[in-house]
Amino acid sequence: MGLDRVVKPHIRSLEPYQPGKPIEELERELGIDDVIKLASNESPLGPSPKAVTALRSALESVHRYPDGASFALRRALSQRLGVDEAQLVFGCGADELLELVAKTCLGPGDEAVYAWPSFAMYPIVVRGMGATPIPVPLDSDLVHDLDAMRAAIGERTRVVMLCNPNNPTGTSLGAEAFDAFVASLPEDLVLVVDEAYFEYRRRDDFPDALAWLSRRPGTLVLRTFSKIYGLAGLRVGYGVADRELASYLQRARHPFNVNRLAEVAALAALDDEDHARRSREVNAAGATYLARELGELGIDVWPTDANFVLARIGEGQSERLLSEGIIVRPLAGFGMPDHVRISIGLPEENERLVKTLRRLREARG
Numbered sequence: 001m002g003l004d005r006v007v008k009p010h011i012r013s014l015e016p017y018q019p020g021k022p023i024e025e026l027e028r029e030l031g032i033d034d035v036i037k038l039a040s041n042e043s044p045l046g047p048s049p050k051a052v053t054a055l056r057s058a059l060e061s062v063h064r065y066p067d068g069a070s071f072a073l074r075r076a077l078s079q080r081l082g083v084d085e086a087q088l089v090f091g092c093g094a095d096e097l098l099e100l101v102a103k104t105c106l107g108p109g110d111e112a113v114y115a116w117p118s119f120a121m122y123p124i125v126v127r128g129m130g131a132t133p134i135p136v137p138l139d140s141d142l143v144h145d146l147d148a149m150r151a152a153i154g155e156r157t158r159v160v161m162l163c164n165p166n167n168p169t170g171t172s173l174g175a176e177a178f179d180a181f182v183a184s185l186p187e188d189l190v191l192v193v194d195e196a197y198f199e200y201r202r203r204d205d206f207p208d209a210l211a212w213l214s215r216r217p218g219t220l221v222l223r224t225f226s227k228i229y230g231l232a233g234l235r236v237g238y239g240v241a242d243r244e245l246a247s248y249l250q251r252a253r254h255p256f257n258v259n260r261l262a263e264v265a266a267l268a269a270l271d272d273e274d275h276a277r278r279s280r281e282v283n284a285a286g287a288t289y290l291a292r293e294l295g296e297l298g299i300d301v302w303p304t305d306a307n308f309v310l311a312r313i314g315e316g317q318s319e320r321l322l323s324e325g326i327i328v329r330p331l332a333g334f335g336m337p338d339h340v341r342i343s344i345g346l347p348e349e350n351e352r353l354v355k356t357l358r359r360l361r362e363a364r365g
């Protein structure tokens, strides 16, 4: 085909991101109407009712372009986080921030170092710029191997990504290890700390990544409204950086990358602290429940600081769950065919998962 000569080789060779199967699709296939989806780390509580109310009244003004500077959301977050307004950059999900970093810092010949298995978007954004991904295997506890990552950083490294807590393992780095690693980094690279699940953290010594913004220019901390705030479908995330890095990312973004409804809902969700607290509590209780119950079934479960758990349920079991109307995320694509990532659901969803796994295991003998 003629496009072979037109499309860049690094785009041609990309593997597209594989999204989970939609609930409606599986219900149609199975002829049932009670499918549960524990696959995409969405909030089982749904959006804040305050966000829904704000959205309803904003519907009448969608003929207007969004506020390209996200003025109100910027002001609210700068106060919440104790950073300057100029340190914030908004995106169509935190995913867009990853792409902006790649567009801003990476090209052919450049390298980006990150742990693996980790967030599937990292290789996509790095390869998408024709740069070279340097994935560094997690250690035997499935935690970032910071010594190996440090050793992988070289002359050509422009970006280092830390995913904390790590998706898809749920494991996290403590403050001591994190701080020592960040302090050891060369100045002339950008450090991205992806904290998509920050609000769910459970360990007491979770690192204070934002504190590094003033100590280490060239650091970007990513957060999102997709997870604890329950707004995944609206697409809004943000990065916090030093002013200089933030100003470059601002130049790279489209002027209206966060839509009007997303901005309105994010602002209202931020204001609904009760809803966020409930999400955190439901999640923590679900994490404890799943660790205990799956453990009793003889299934290995890893400690989690996020809204999902990594579980070794055995090869082929995610397909069997699917045929029972339960969608989890298989990890065969990460070379972990025995493992799945299970998003923590409502108590009744978690219970149905445990019951089904128990039944499948008994049937297997």
Ligand SMILES: *Cc1c(COP(=O)(O)O)cnc(C)c1O
Binding pocket: 041, 092, 093, 094, 095, 096, 119, 163, 166, 167, 194, 196, 223, 224, 225, 226, 232, 235, 236, 237
């Ligand atoms: C979900 C997720 C994101 C970003 O999500 P958006 O919906 O694009 O904001 C970023 N990093 C990790 C590790 C995630 O799991």
